[in-house]
Amino acid sequence: MLVAKDLQKSYDHSPVIKNVNLSIDVGKSIAIIGPNGSGKSTLLKLLIGEERLDRGMISFLGEPLTRFSHKERAKYIGVLPQTGLPEILFTVSEIVEMGRYPLQGNKLWLSADDKNRVADMMDELELTAFTHRFLTEMSGGERQRVALAKTMVQEPKLIVLDEPTTYLDLQYQLSILDKLHQWKNQRNTTLLMVLHDINLAALYCDEIIMLKKGEIYQQGSPNDVIQTDHIKAVYGIEPLIIAHPTKGVPQIFLNGYAGG
Numbered sequence: 001m002l003v004a005k006d007l008q009k010s011y012d013h014s015p016v017i018k019n020v021n022l023s024i025d026v027g028k029s030i031a032i033i034g035p036n037g038s039g040k041s042t043l044l045k046l047l048i049g050e051e052r053l054d055r056g057m058i059s060f061l062g063e064p065l066t067r068f069s070h071k072e073r074a075k076y077i078g079v080l081p082q083t084g085l086p087e088i089l090f091t092v093s094e095i096v097e098m099g100r101y102p103l104q105g106n107k108l109w110l111s112a113d114d115k116n117r118v119a120d121m122m123d124e125l126e127l128t129a130f131t132h133r134f135l136t137e138m139s140g141g142e143r144q145r146v147a148l149a150k151t152m153v154q155e156p157k158l159i160v161l162d163e164p165t166t167y168l169d170l171q172y173q174l175s176i177l178d179k180l181h182q183w184k185n186q187r188n189t190t191l192l193m194v195l196h197d198i199n200l201a202a203l204y205c206d207e208i209i210m211l212k213k214g215e216i217y218q219q220g221s222p223n224d225v226i227q228t229d230h231i232k233a234v235y236g237i238e239p240l241i242i243a244h245p246t247k248g249v250p251q252i253f254l255n256g257y258a259g260g
């Protein structure tokens, strides 16, 4: 679905992304992990065409990404940005409805089918009680769910999420990742997400891309990537890594700072 070759990006002459090569298959869930400032959000923005490459090539659905217009990209790629939704004076249902507009073609209004999909999505994300509430009157976690509903109602082929669990309590972190997983399985949607929580990445993603200073340090299954030496080299901590008792995937326990 998405292939990136030799990506390079600098800001103010200082390289932020270097020598990145990757390939993402349809229906997979991929996590990008790495310390603060390692280039996760920049890589995500390059991969969806929101930032210009200095060098390299990205193809999406077999075509160079640059051939897709902004509108076409919006149709195929749903994005949940790190900053969440801007402070806009619209109600929750109006905002979720905006997710259907990239699919409208020249139509200026939503059909009955669009409205049903919006209602179903709001129901699924437990937002129906907030239908007429303004976004500005909602908590951080509630806003995150509104942003996700707007992204999902668009029914994109690729969903890109920058820290989707920020602001969410434990219950909503799991319920949203479960829901994304369910959508991936039912609709063969591809998921690409930046996650700070390595344990959630191992639990919910098929593959993990671990960045260190703008380069891919490790890439592969959670078992390949979540290893003591890799975590120590990238994060500077000494973790304990144990297989999850029921899921079998690696989980890390904090055990000390390698530098101190």
Ligand SMILES: Nc1ncnc2c1ncn2[C@@H]1O[C@H](COP(=O)(O)OP(=O)(O)OP(=O)(O)O)[C@@H](O)[C@H]1O
Binding pocket: 011, 012, 016, 034, 035, 036, 037, 038, 039, 040, 041, 042, 043
């Ligand atoms: N628009 C920009 N102009 C200049 N420097 C930038 C810009 N965007 C990002 N950077 C720099 O690029 C580096 C990588 O930033 P990026 O946001 O991609 O990191 P990240 O891994 O997502 O970090 P975090 O975990 O803190 O969100 C950082 O040093 C950042 O200061």
